[in-house]
Amino acid sequence: MTTDQRGEAAAGKGAKGTLSRPLMIVLATAVGAAVANRFYIEPLLSLVAGTFHVSTTAAGLLVTCANVGYVIGLVLLVPLGDLVEQRRLVTLMLVAAGVIAAACAAAPNLPVLMLTLGGLAMLSVCAQILVPLAATLAAPEERGHVVGFVTSGLLIGTLSARTVSGFAAGLAGFRLIFAVAAVVMIVLAVLLKRVLPPTPPAQRQGYGGLLGSVVTLVATEPELQRRMILAFLQFAGFTVLWTPMAFLLAGPPYHYGATVIGLFGLFGVVSAMAAPVAGRLGDKGRSGLTVTLSLALMVVSWGALALGASSLVALIAGIVLLDAGFQGAHINHQRTVFALQPEARSRINTAYMFAFFLGGVAGSSLAAVVYDAGGWTGTCLLGLVLALVALLLWLLRIPRRRSDAVLEGVPDAGA
Structure with missing residues (x-):
């Protein structure tokens, strides 16, 4: 051994x-x-x-x-x-x-x-x-x-x-x-x-070799590459919502102050309850199905968020749906990549979270430009496109990924 x-x-x-x-x-x-x-x-x-x-x-x-x-x-x-x-x-x-x-x-x-x-x-x-x-x-x-x-x-x-x-x-x-x-x-x-x-x-190994091996992991693990792309798209969509949110809430019809606007982040905390549930579904062999449903939920959420331009109930519902979908997919991405090479989990997380963070930077930058040009409607269209691309990339996965059955001995029902 x-x-x-x-x-x-x-x-x-x-x-x-x-x-x-x-x-x-x-x-x-x-x-x-x-x-x-x-x-x-x-x-x-x-x-x-x-x-x-x-x-x-x-x-x-x-x-x-x-x-x-x-x-x-x-x-x-x-x-x-x-x-x-x-x-x-x-x-x-x-x-x-x-x-x-x-x-x-x-x-x-x-x-x-x-x-x-x-x-x-x-x-x-x-x-x-x-x-x-x-x-x-x-x-x-x-x-x-x-x-x-x-x-x-x-x-x-x-x-x-x-x-x-x-x-x-x-x-x-x-x-x-x-x-x-x-x-x-x-x-x-x-x-x-x-x-x-x-x-x-x-x-x-030495520290230099350790850092270099992160690049090797990305190059040799197609499933890690795929989950990094999905993480990029998902977190980009997440930040597309939260970047211009303050502008929407400060203007008509809401006219909220900074303190009230800050409280809206707490609605997203509700979605934290989805994380353990999504993880447990993955443990039961439903990781693929959970990701599919989570990404679909992110797509649907943008319809509610678009209505949120004039409806507070729709806006709150859209926030909860988007964050829950985002969290459900994210947890199962991590669960899968952590099983690829158990001895390299920290380095795998480095690569995965680096792509995740870059998605946030891209999403916030795009959201600022799109909101100036197209307002809240343009922002919701951008979020919808990102969510649809992520869902399509997931559904059109060829060749089929290494299942969790191979990685951890747990049967996976797929998508």
């Missing part, structure tokens, strides 16, 4: 005895709190501009710094999950995130805040190490459910971060949320150090 096989076997044995419901909750909480660090700054830009007496354009560069830091973390830090003992790695990353969050809270000027915020966003990719770690700790027959449950924390953290940040800023300015985040990171680091089982490193 090779070192990689021994590591996987050890993880499998640990899963059945150590991945309890409380541990799943801790992992989901840590994932949500880590990823939220990247989004706290977005509703605070005007406050930062006023505090440091800079233009809103200059303050807007903070979002760019956060995005750049996140990409650097995806490329350089997430692959370490296959090389370094993961309990030690995530503990160190959370402690470092706590220190840097405190530095954000104490930043004396904009350049320092830009630097520290970029570092905090880079360390927020700890969430992308914890998700494959949860998959490793889970028994094969429950892996989809576990990945779905833990990933629901990521969705909740992403959607609620702006609301929580805006609320904290209303109490004590932009610094408070980073001070709170610093404490949360340290507490989670201590907690994970105590409750996580040790996981043997899956790889013994």
